[in-house]
Amino acid sequence: MKIRNPRTGVYDYEIAQLSSEELTLKLQNLRQAQDLWKTTTLPNRIEALNAWLAALQEEKDELIEALSIDTGAIRESTWEVEMVGNLIAQFRDNATRFFEINQGSYISDTLDVTHQFEPYPLVGVISAWRLPFFSPLIDAIPALLAGCAVVVKPSELTPRFVEVVTKTLAPIPLLASVFTFLAGDKHLGQQLSESVDLVCFKGSQENGKRISETVSQRFIPAFLQLQGKNAVIVTEQADIERASSAIVWGSVFNAGQTHHAIERIYVHRNAYPLFLSRLVGKANLLNLAFPTINSGEIAPIISEKQVAIIDEQLRDATSKGGTIIAGSQACELKQGGYYCQATVLTNVNHQMKIMKEPTFAPILAVMVFQTIEEAITLANDSLFGLEGAVFAGSDEEAMEIAQKMNCGAVSINDTALTVITQRGINNFSKQSGLGTGNFEENSVGRFLKQKTYLRNKNTEKSSWWFR
Amino acid sequence: MKIRNPRTGVYDYEIAQLSSEELTLKLQNLRQAQDLWKTTTLPNRIEALNAWLAALQEEKDELIEALSIDTGAIRESTWEVEMVGNLIAQFRDNATRFFEINQGSYISDTLDVTHQFEPYPLVGVISAWRLPFFSPLIDAIPALLAGCAVVVKPSELTPRFVEVVTKTLAPIPLLASVFTFLAGDKHLGQQLSESVDLVCFKGSQENGKRISETVSQRFIPAFLQLQGKNAVIVTEQADIERASSAIVWGSVFNAGQTHHAIERIYVHRNAYPLFLSRLVGKANLLNLAFPTINSGEIAPIISEKQVAIIDEQLRDATSKGGTIIAGSQACELKQGGYYCQATVLTNVNHQMKIMKEPTFAPILAVMVFQTIEEAITLANDSLFGLEGAVFAGSDEEAMEIAQKMNCGAVSINDTALTVITQRGINNFSKQSGLGTGNFEENSVGRFLKQKTYLRNKNTEKSSWWFR
Numbered sequence: 001m002k003i004r005n006p007r008t009g010v011y012d013y014e015i016a017q018l019s020s021e022e023l024t025l026k027l028q029n030l031r032q033a034q035d036l037w038k039t040t041t042l043p044n045r046i047e048a049l050n051a052w053l054a055a056l057q058e059e060k061d062e063l064i065e066a067l068s069i070d071t072g073a074i075r076e077s078t079w080e081v082e083m084v085g086n087l088i089a090q091f092r093d094n095a096t097r098f099f100e101i102n103q104g105s106y107i108s109d110t111l112d113v114t115h116q117f118e119p120y121p122l123v124g125v126i127s128a129w130r131l132p133f134f135s136p137l138i139d140a141i142p143a144l145l146a147g148c149a150v151v152v153k154p155s156e157l158t159p160r161f162v163e164v165v166t167k168t169l170a171p172i173p174l175l176a177s178v179f180t181f182l183a184g185d186k187h188l189g190q191q192l193s194e195s196v197d198l199v200c201f202k203g204s205q206e207n208g209k210r211i212s213e214t215v216s217q218r219f220i221p222a223f224l225q226l227q228g229k230n231a232v233i234v235t236e237q238a239d240i241e242r243a244s245s246a247i248v249w250g251s252v253f254n255a256g257q258t259h260h261a262i263e264r265i266y267v268h269r270n271a272y273p274l275f276l277s278r279l280v281g282k283a284n285l286l287n288l289a290f291p292t293i294n295s296g297e298i299a300p301i302i303s304e305k306q307v308a309i310i311d312e313q314l315r316d317a318t319s320k321g322g323t324i325i326a327g328s329q330a331c332e333l334k335q336g337g338y339y340c341q342a343t344v345l346t347n348v349n350h351q352m353k354i355m356k357e358p359t360f361a362p363i364l365a366v367m368v369f370q371t372i373e374e375a376i377t378l379a380n381d382s383l384f385g386l387e388g389a390v391f392a393g394s395d396e397e398a399m400e401i402a403q404k405m406n407c408g409a410v411s412i413n414d415t416a417l418t419v420i421t422q423r424g425i426n427n428f429s430k431q432s433g434l435g436t437g438n439f440e441e442n443s444v445g446r447f448l449k450q451k452t453y454l455r456n457k458n459t460e461k462s463s464w465w466f467r
Numbered sequence: 468m469k470i471r472n473p474r475t476g477v478y479d480y481e482i483a484q485l486s487s488e489e490l491t492l493k494l495q496n497l498r499q500a501q502d503l504w505k506t507t508t509l510p511n512r513i514e515a516l517n518a519w520l521a522a523l524q525e526e527k528d529e530l531i532e533a534l535s536i537d538t539g540a541i542r543e544s545t546w547e548v549e550m551v552g553n554l555i556a557q558f559r560d561n562a563t564r565f566f567e568i569n570q571g572s573y574i575s576d577t578l579d580v581t582h583q584f585e586p587y588p589l590v591g592v593i594s595a596w597r598l599p600f601f602s603p604l605i606d607a608i609p610a611l612l613a614g615c616a617v618v619v620k621p622s623e624l625t626p627r628f629v630e631v632v633t634k635t636l637a638p639i640p641l642l643a644s645v646f647t648f649l650a651g652d653k654h655l656g657q658q659l660s661e662s663v664d665l666v667c668f669k670g671s672q673e674n675g676k677r678i679s680e681t682v683s684q685r686f687i688p689a690f691l692q693l694q695g696k697n698a699v700i701v702t703e704q705a706d707i708e709r710a711s712s713a714i715v716w717g718s719v720f721n722a723g724q725t726h727h728a729i730e731r732i733y734v735h736r737n738a739y740p741l742f743l744s745r746l747v748g749k750a751n752l753l754n755l756a757f758p759t760i761n762s763g764e765i766a767p768i769i770s771e772k773q774v775a776i777i778d779e780q781l782r783d784a785t786s787k788g789g790t791i792i793a794g795s796q797a798c799e800l801k802q803g804g805y806y807c808q809a810t811v812l813t814n815v816n817h818q819m820k821i822m823k824e825p826t827f828a829p830i831l832a833v834m835v836f837q838t839i840e841e842a843i844t845l846a847n848d849s850l851f852g853l854e855g856a857v858f859a860g861s862d863e864e865a866m867e868i869a870q871k872m873n874c875g876a877v878s879i880n881d882t883a884l885t886v887i888t889q890r891g892i893n894n895f896s897k898q899s900g901l902g903t904g905n906f907e908e909n910s911v912g913r914f915l916k917q918k919t920y921l922r923n924k925n926t927e928k929s930s931w932w933f934r
Contacts, residue, residue: 209684216683217676219901249931282933402920409919417921420930426917434686450893452876453869454884463887464716466749
């Protein structure tokens with residue numbers, strides 16, 4: 001399978017498909033190695049991950065290089081690699097606390113109950129092309145700390161980094177035996193969902209439904225983080241300078257290609273004129289990362305399929321009265337890569353696809369509201385419920401509005417704090433998926449099965465017919 | 468739809484099917500009432516459940532009467548009603564502790580994170596004909612305490628008690644507005660799985676797969692407790708008197724018609740002769756609850772469909788060398804009801820259906836083993852993994868074996884402690900379903916969504932391009 005380079009449009013990389021036999025053997029080996037891994041102590045697992053972190057440092061340049069070809073973006077690729085240390089430290093603390101709290105024993109007068117936590121042997125992390133290295137680690141690291149073996153399948157659009165990551169794991173045989181990255185397409189994702197013991201999936205609703213249906217017949221847990229259409233509400237009292245800065249960042253970082261991106265902006269009519277002028281001013285200061293990868297802030301659009309969706313959404317919006325007052329009329333083809341400027345769109349409404357369907361582009365679609373109730377209704381008028389943001393006169397005022405937003409997480413007077421702080425979201429709403437807990441202690445707990453042992457201390461209470 | 472009486476075989480009861488419009492209206496009303504219920508305090512919810520408990524006491528005789536026609540069993544029906552107080556008390560404590568532990572706030576130097584627990588608005592409990600009143604309450608009561616509205620659909624084989632339960636709810640309008648029992652068939656179960664926000668299902672693998680597939684496309688949580696083929700291991704050092712008493716009870720109570728029943732018995736060859744003689748002796752002391760409902764310990768087989776399965780399993784076993792040394796050669800038809808004696812079967816092996824497929828009958832199938840390793844292999848040689856039991860020379864020795872059994876819960880030197888102590892199982896293995904936590908605090912936590920609010924205390928750390 002040939003893979004397109006998002007900056008040149010050239011199909012300059014190839015991934016070999018594993019045969020069924022090769023895959024079966026790889027998964028068997030992972031399961032076998034997990035027998036040992038699950039008996040290692042948490043400190044030993046942490047040590048192995050820290051050793052990997054050191055190995056990542058060694059290969060840092062090469063890893064960033066591979067990722068930046070996969071994604072066409074250098075800053076984001078650097079960020080992905082630099083954040084791994086934070087992730088490991090955070091999940092290390094979560095895991096330590098989880099096992100401290102859950103000593104797993106409950107004793108009453110009559111009953112002696114012991115819990116034993118058993119890691120799901122093999123976890124499959126099927127991931128997306130947005131932050132392709134960092135994103136699967138949010139599942140993979142806590143799963144490893146829990147004692148699972150983990151196989152990661154990144155999107156077929158961004159497979160180049162797999163070779164380098166594999167090289168970084170080699171010096172830590174214990175970790176390498178239970179942690180592997182496999183390049184492959186949807187078919188491999190499907191095979192994994194038919195074989196592993198727990199699935200973490202990030203991607204589209206369509207693929208999510210397919211994976212979800214497969215695992216539903218196997219009675220195994222699945223955590224599905226799907227697309228969103230994240231809204232921000234800006235009230236009359238909000239700090240407009242702060243709001244416009246945070247929203248430009250929240251919409252445009254990684255060219256809008258994350259689940260955390262703001263895609264709908266609702267502004268009070270009295271704040272609208274000033275907000276719009278600051279938004280346009282700031283958007284216009286941002287540049288495409290073209291002609292070189294170091295040129296500007298806005299990376300190319302990774303997925304060619306997504307280019308067509310973005311163009312159709314812009315066309316649909318303008319044909320229905322939307323006005324593009326800054327940025328691109330459509331994705332711009334430059335030397336084989338597709339780019340979209342930080343684009344400000346006004347006069348939008350909920351009849352337009354751009355306010356209803358996931359866009360994954362640096363597009364700032366702004367709509368005016370008159371009352372907070374109206375703003376909340378608009379924000380909640382969506383099939384999705386991943387995350388959101390509110391800017392108001394105070395944190396308290398923002399919290400009050402945030403509580404009425406139907407989504408998994410809300411940033412208060414800021415945007416996308418989930419990604420900045422490398423925190424996950426515990427639950428999603430509506431079509432945005434199904435998940436319980438990649439937050440704090442849950443991050444590890446969700447990879448552990450709880451087996452229960454019961455002993456009746458008072459045998460008189462047993463309901464036998466005979467003694 | 469006409470419903471068969473398990474003691475007479477007469478179709479003497481009819482359930483009216485709700486129209487789609489009636490159902491939609493009922494669910495709408497539940498959702499609307501939940502708006503208020505979720506804002507009531509936990510003590511108020513507990514008070515409402517205690518008021519219901521008092522109302523149940525008032526109608527106790529009538530409720531037991533209805534249940535005993537549904538199930539053909541008087542002792543078990545009495546037990547089901549008498550245990551409700553324990554259930555409420557236990558889940559009350561769990562809920563109180565859950566909300567104490569989860570104050571929902573996490574604060575670091577840079578980040579201020581608040582969690583808010585939101586009950587899933589409407590929970591659907593789709594239940595089975597085994598312990599038809601008690602069994603759905605293991606889900607319904609914690610869901611109500613979490614602040615959800617709950618609709619229970621019992622099996623279409625056991626709908627008579629619904630009328631009486633509905634009557635007991637009437638004096639507590641607040642509770643009645645968010646808690647309803649609806650009689651109906653599989654079609655109603657399917658409709659519920661298409662409408663509610665969380666599903667608890669108990670029943671067969673086949674129906675579980677159907678429900679699971681439906682909810683997989685809606686990205687809502689489902690807890691599925693399916694069938695098992697529970698094994699017990701009896702070692703050479705076990706107290707044979709104790710083991711045989713507990714196993715007769717664990718296999719025969721409720722005529723083997725529960726998910727907790729022991730269906731496979733593995734005994735060390737040196738213990739076998741004494742164990743078998745004690746088992747046969749005790750089995751032969753038990754009598755059918757015939758001619759009257761008060762006559763003996765062994766109630767009729769509730770499901771006519773199951774009668775055919777039991778007979779086929781007995782036929783298959785004896786045709787392959789199995790020997791029935793006590794009890795029934797096949798289900799016995801008596802005045803329209805089907806009965807099966809406490810039946811001891813020897814010379815069985817894993818080629819026989821009776822050692823592989825769920826039976827739900829008071830059948831004690833005994834197999835000899837030579838080494839503990841062999842016993843564990845046999846116990847784990849099953850598509851199912853609900854629960855199990857071990858009898859050994861000491862609790863410690865039993866624990867060691869229990870840890871190697873692949874299932875959700877193990878009773879130590881006892882059987883079915885999960886049902887005796889009204890504790891659920893947190894996780895199941897293999898084809899026995901998917902569930903996390905109707906145990907202790909989890910019992911309530913699994914009905915709550917966690918919504919996260921994030922505030923960056925250190926705005927310098929925000930990754931905006933502009934200040």
